[in-house]
Amino acid sequence: MPIVSMxxxxxxxxxxxxxxxALKGxxxxxxxxxxxxxxxxxxxxKTTLLNLIGCLDKPTSGKVFLDEDDVERLNDNQLSRLRAERIGFIFQSFNLIPVLSALENTEYPLxxxxxxRQSRKKKVLAMLEEVELANFAGHRPDQLSGGQRQRVAIARALVTDPEIILADEPTANLDSKTGETIVELMKKINEEMNSTFIFSTHDSMVMKYAHRLIHLQDGRIA
Ligand SMILES: Nc1ncnc2c1ncn2[C@@H]1O[C@H](COP(=O)(O)OP(=O)(O)OP(=O)(O)O)[C@@H](O)[C@H]1O
Ligand SMILES: [Mg+2]
Structure with a gap:
């Protein structure tokens, strides 16, 4: 059974x-x-499609399934639980909480x-280790570089062990070298944890890493 089906x-x-x-079938x-x-x-x-998969929005028509769950049949409480437990989000503009440290941002979904508490601390430290930010745990976002902020966002998205990670242009606000390290990190986590990644990009360097490339054109898969 597919993990996502539209x-x-x-x-x-x-x-x-x-x-x-915005989407035409x-x-x-x-x-x-x-x-x-x-x-x-x-x-x-692209963003519309990711928002529908992430249950941040509902389709006008058609069906979205996550595993066996028909998203349309879930109420708002069930949807927010689904988002919190099964989906990790990574955004173009990082969306970290400015007053919280890297550690606290990563801890927040937990x-x-x-x-x-004990289990939280363990997971957060392991995740910061994974994105190579253990030495920056106490830094707030404004004390981190763009690439480091996006690594915090990746740690935050992954700390709950979500089945699906959605990333909307995760490298768009980064220089190309930093962008490449971010996709490489995502790919490494994908291979190590067998988590499913769906990400959007304009950047052909980023596309090269994909198992499968889906071209959207004017609301349709080309
Ligand atoms: N909230 C909204 N209200 C009205 N129109 C919207 C809204 N969000 C998106 N659109 C429109 O839907 C279409 C698809 O937008 P979407 O944001 O999904 O594109 P995208 O591929 O993510 O673009 P970009 O690469 O610029 O991020 C566009 O024509 C856009 O103007
Ligand atoms: Mg977009």
Whole structure:
């Protein structure tokens, strides 16, 4: 069974009287452990697609399944639990909490999950070790470089052992060399933990790392 399955998914946005057809019938199956890249020009629907997979938004029509769960059948509580427990998010602009240290940012999803203190500390330190930031645990985001911030975001996304990691242009705010180290880190974690990554990018260097490249064009898979 695929970990993500989309069937004839459409998404319309209403802007006053105009309707934007952001997705126009997308079918997609993602198997566990894949490292998939969504590529396509600006406005082609990449963020919309990732938001639907991440249950941050609902399709206008069509079906989204995560494992056997039909997302449409889940209520808001079930959806937020699903997001907290099964999905890790990495964003272009890192989205770290500015007043919290690297350690506290990484710990935050575990607090939300109600994980006990001892076990939290252990997981957070292991994760910071994994992204090679153990020596920066006490640094706030403004005391870190762009690449280091994105590594904190990766640690935060992965600390709960999510089945699926969604990354929307994770390297877009980084120089190309730092961007490459970030994809290499994602790939390493994908191989070590067999976690499923779905990420979007404009950057052909980043695309090269993907097992499978999905081209979106004007709301459709090309
Ligand atoms: N909240 C919204 N309200 C109205 N229209 C939207 C909204 N979000 C996206 N759109 C429109 O939907 C289409 C797809 O947008 P989306 O953000 O998914 O593209 P994208 O491929 O992620 O682009 P980019 O590479 O610039 O991030 C665009 O035409 C966009 O203007
Ligand atoms: Mg986008």
């Amino acid at each position: 069937q004839k998914v459409t998404k319309d946005y209403h802007l006053g009287k105009t309707i934007v057809n 997308v079918d997609l199956r993602v198997e566990k452990g894949e490292f998939i890249c969504i590529a396509g020009p600006s406005g082609s629907g 607090l939300l999950k109600g994980v006990a």
